[in-house]
Amino acid sequence: xxxxxxxxxxxxxxxxxxxxxxxxxxxxxxxxxxxxxxxxxxxxxxxxxxxxxxxxxxxxxxxxxxxxxxxxxxxxxxxxxxxxxxxxxxxxxxxxxxxxxxxxxxxxxxxxxxxxxxxxxxxxxxxxxxxxxxxxxxxxxxxxxxxxxxxxxxxxxxxxxxxxxxxxxxxxxxxxxxxxxxxxxxxxxxxxxxxxxxxxxxxxxxxxxxxxxxxxxxxxxxxxxxxxxxxxxxxxxxxxxxxxxxxxxxxxxxxxxxxxxxxxxxxxxxxxxxxxxxxxxxxxxxxxxxxxxxxxxxx
Amino acid sequence: xxxxxxxxxxxxxxxxxxxxxxxxxxxxxxxxxxxxxxxxxxxxxxxxxxxxxxxxxxxxxxxxxxxxxxxxxxxxxxxxxxxxxxxxxxxxxxxxxxxxxxxxxxxxxxxxxxxxxxxxxxxxxxxxxxxxxxxxxxxxxxxxxxxxxxxxxxxxxxxxxxxxxxxxxxxxxxxxxxxxxxxxxxxxxxxxxxxxxxxxxxxxxxxxxxxxxxxxxxxxxxxxxxxxxxxxxxxxxxxxxxxxxxxxxxxxxxxxxxxxxxxxxxxxxxxxxxxxxxxxxxxxxxxxxxxxxxxxxxxxxxxxxxxxxxxxxxxxxxxxxxxxxxxxxx
Numbered sequence: 321x322x323x324x325x326x327x328x329x330x331x332x333x334x335x336x337x338x339x340x341x342x343x344x345x346x347x348x349x350x351x352x353x354x355x356x357x358x359x360x361x362x363x364x365x366x367x368x369x370x371x372x373x374x375x376x377x378x379x380x381x382x383x384x385x386x387x388x389x390x391x392x393x394x395x396x397x398x399x400x401x402x403x404x405x406x407x408x409x410x411x412x413x414x415x416x417x418x419x420x421x422x423x424x425x426x427x428x429x430x431x432x433x434x435x436x437x438x439x440x441x442x443x444x445x446x447x448x449x450x451x452x453x454x455x456x457x458x459x460x461x462x463x464x465x466x467x468x469x470x471x472x473x474x475x476x477x478x479x480x481x482x483x484x485x486x487x488x489x490x491x492x493x494x495x496x497x498x499x500x501x502x503x504x505x506x507x508x509x510x511x512x513x514x515x516x517x518x519x520x521x522x523x524x525x526x527x528x529x530x531x532x533x534x535x536x537x538x539x540x541x542x543x544x545x546x547x548x549x550x551x552x553x554x555x556x557x558x559x560x561x562x563x564x565x566x567x568x569x570x571x572x573x574x575x576x577x578x579x580x581x582x583x584x585x586x587x588x589x590x591x592x593x594x595x596x597x598x599x600x601x602x603x604x605x606x607x608x609x610x611x612x613x614x615x616x617x618x619x
Numbered sequence: 620x621x622x623x624x625x626x627x628x629x630x631x632x633x634x635x636x637x638x639x640x641x642x643x644x645x646x647x648x649x650x651x652x653x654x655x656x657x658x659x660x661x662x663x664x665x666x667x668x669x670x671x672x673x674x675x676x677x678x679x680x681x682x683x684x685x686x687x688x689x690x691x692x693x694x695x696x697x698x699x700x701x702x703x704x705x706x707x708x709x710x711x712x713x714x715x716x717x718x719x720x721x722x723x724x725x726x727x728x729x730x731x732x733x734x735x736x737x738x739x740x741x742x743x744x745x746x747x748x749x750x751x752x753x754x755x756x757x758x759x760x761x762x763x764x765x766x767x768x769x770x771x772x773x774x775x776x777x778x779x780x781x782x783x784x785x786x787x788x789x790x791x792x793x794x795x796x797x798x799x800x801x802x803x804x805x806x807x808x809x810x811x812x813x814x815x816x817x818x819x820x821x822x823x824x825x826x827x828x829x830x831x832x833x834x835x836x837x838x839x840x841x842x843x844x845x846x847x848x849x850x851x852x853x854x855x856x857x858x859x860x861x862x863x864x865x866x867x868x869x870x871x872x873x874x875x876x877x878x879x880x881x882x883x884x885x886x887x888x889x890x891x892x893x894x895x896x897x898x899x900x901x902x903x904x905x906x907x908x909x910x911x912x913x914x915x916x917x918x919x920x921x922x923x924x925x926x927x928x929x930x931x932x933x934x935x936x937x938x939x940x941x942x943x944x945x946x947x948x949x
Binding site: 409412414419420422584 | 737742745753876919
């Protein structure tokens, strides 16, 4: 039981990594990027490809992939998302879903259906672990992932709080028009935010590749995990996202104890419970709608 | 005293359209008698696509609810048919009952689902679809991803089965088109578009936001369930992975965006376009899917009105009398 919780917390580290970019982008631009998971898989493939081609460690490859993904984020914002943001609340969902389909199938076209992993490329890091008193094992990779997630989130918070660009991002997120009046170019700020978000996606993709396997169509699942972490933790706060990610990881590991399929089911159930509580707390649940149903007059 | 303006809903074009549409459906009703087996089953598929496109458009184009999880209802519709059939119910009544059961499920789900906004609703529905998929996998009747065939269908000769599927699909399509038409022509049509454009403003002028959204949500769920049940009747085997695939939603989005989001005629045209594109390029596999994604992207950004919306904006033609036209009295 305690072992499962510890493993869940470590798994939560990965979810926090993949969720923080989604949370960041949602916080700044109010966009839920439906291509988020697919972009993480794209990054994982890039890291894998560079690792294989140049015969370097995935960590070295990651140093190359982070700027590539950041540049991609910049381009994505300038070409697609800017335009989507201007054409109403539905368009970003539709356009990013289109991008997700293109990435998934593009990866399939280029790399085929085989599942890949970076685990063979990181030597004994993939399986080395420490044993705590009580027989609980802590994998080094899992701990490293959690550590990177915490550092990334602390770093993003400090950046948002103190760096000039961070302050500009916060101002733009608050009110883009007023920020413009203060001399901030909101388009550039958005592009920078998208670049940062995709930089974190690159890191998430690399760690996904190291701790598990992936294939061209794994993107949807990563998007769902990231989104669940964000919602469970409460939208709009990076610390909340970290806690949500850990809660998700713990719930999944406990669910797996009940049934092999329980891993995913428990995560989804936790997600819906949190939503239900949130709606209930906001006074959303009432039986008025039932009464309204009986009244014959439509709308 | 006469008013200076009057409202026109019907025009000669729209009367011709409605009569023409009824005529086409009446002719199509005799389809299996003169179409070969190939076209009978192909048209059945087209009818199913039209249902899916029209339902997704009702949700997104009219109620402003973008769902990436409509495959939940599609898959559950098929699953319910398997379950009912296993319980001894004849196949075709089971197919007719499945959408009703799923509508009740959607009604139960609606207080939670409809509190979510924008992207939250979109992915929340996807999570729901994943959950439904996993739970159906747990059913021992389905045996995980192995799936199960609709064995009772083998009681029908292939020709009879094909014709039945065709008539059921045509009937379902007609019913759902008529329901959406009546809904959009009623007061709810105006309410639902007001909600899409600005929910708070709509509520402030007395639109019953939740009731309106709920009606559309339940209708769309029932339509997707009907499409799922009908697809099962053509494929015969229920494989959870196929039926709960997000691909179905990708198709719905493609059809609606290409045809024209938020128009009545658009998704029908989109479904026909998709049907033709699939017939021509469906076998080219992955590039075909990349092209679908790319067209969804291009249409959402540069041609947001789609084919039909662009035509009406240019010419002012409205085939279906669901809007209002204000005219000055001469």
